[in-house]
Amino acid sequence: MEYTTTILTGFVALYIFMLAAFTGFEIIGRVPAILHTPLMSGSNFIHGIVVVGALWALLNAASLPEQIIGFIGVLLGAGNAAGGYVVTERMLQMFKPSGKSTKE
């Protein structure tokens, strides 16, 4: 059985955008203020997925300028993803309720 990649165009793409936008809205809407900073950092990590697009672009580069820009793109995207993950993880590590305080 031959598998071909689905081409997402026109209204299918529009539906995806719309549903994704509502998802983002719903997730943030009910969040207590104490988590705003970690969540901003967490969403910052998630758009680090751009590294995947940059990888595709670099692997399909067919000229020197494309290779240079692609290299920069992957470098920046990887930085976004890795940096976003580390700082978010560090922040979230610290949230503890009174009962579970590890100190003392």
Next chain:
Amino acid sequence: MNAALLIDASYFIAAFLFIYGLKRMSSPLTARSGIVVAGAGMVLAVLASFLYTLDVNDTAKPFLSTNLTLAIIALALGLGWAWRSGKKVAMTEMPQMVALYNGMGGGAAAAIAAIELIGYKTHSSVSLTLAVLGGVIGAVSLSGSLIAWAKLDGRINKTLRFSGLQAVNGSLLLLLLAIGAYIVWHGGVVAIPVFALFFVLALVYGVMMTMPIGGADMPVVISLYNAFTGLAVGFEGYVLNNPALMIAGMVVGSAGSLLTLLMAKAMNRSVANVLFSNFGAAGDEEQGEMEGSQKPVDAGDAGINMRYATKVIIAPGYGLAVAQAQHKLYELVKLLQDADVEVKFAIHPVAGRMPGHMNVLLAEAGVPYDIIYDMEDINNEFKEADVAIVIGANDTVNPAARSNKSSPIYGMPILNVDQAKQVYVVKRGQGKGYSGVENALFYADNTQMVYGDAQKVMVSMIQAIKSLGGGH
């Protein structure tokens, strides 16, 4: 097994893990596992992307081994650098690091747009429009975030302002849109220098847009650029026909937009007002003389007074974190709690340099989050408090925001610390706040000033209370 099927399936799982991870991150109880879940999605998506090597465009085939090497080097460098810097950075400097990483994401989105455009790989007008839009937004996010980072990091101190700045920025934006329209109109077939000019102008616009904005407003700006990057990533996802980018980008785009609105609302300002009003300039103008005087008090006396209080509310600000006094403060809190004093923390929505930043800083010191209260939950309790102690905060406790219509911060919701029976303000000197506004609280009859470095003040208070002996 078909490579395309594997890639698509991995992206589907990754998109699910991102949304599920974000969902878990939205509650304090599950937040810690949320980032791990989302991280697993990212690793899966990146690994799957290497399957692209099996199926690249014919034109790129001769370059494949070079490209693969470049990709691995770029990944390793970006990952290695960001991982190290992220582990090292102090919690107080977190906002500028988030700005920096965010700018990198915007830059990556712009790079994708640039490759698509200069390689003449995109032809349909919808794809071209989104490639161009994503390119502008990504580039603005890159240069704007870099400026935001430099400002918060203290590398740029001056705010660029001249009359006609908004007119210049407006024309720059129009020019950008005109070039973008020109590119789309010609089906993407325009000379390379046009593309170059387009991206350079977008970068310049990001700088010009961010330079006039004062440091106090940077949190809103960073959040806005976070949403920008999300949008840019979503748009480039469409261009690359990559649903993982489309979904993740758009989720962040809308979540980031909402977060930006929430933050601006907490400061009682609109996002447009933050971006275009040159806030903070008003601090240079006449604000009228303050009546009364600032009354100093000894740190030890203030500490002992708190020891015999029934209820103490602490209003911390960024100054607390700058002085690295959170740990000493928590030590003081524990002493007070042992003496049966009820202690609560009151957090203004914009305390610190990002919303929720103060919560992170207190959490770092080990303060449990269930004695930390948001402004709206605790503001009615100040009138029952014997002591309210303000540490390193200023604008967020300035009663002028309620009463003085000529004050630049008029209308901003504030913590009602002035309603407590006794107010102590721990402050380094007699200066003004981050926004440059004079604070009426410092001159109030029930306010006493404890001058000094916050950490040393905490130590003096702790010693004074300990010298009383364990009095239960």
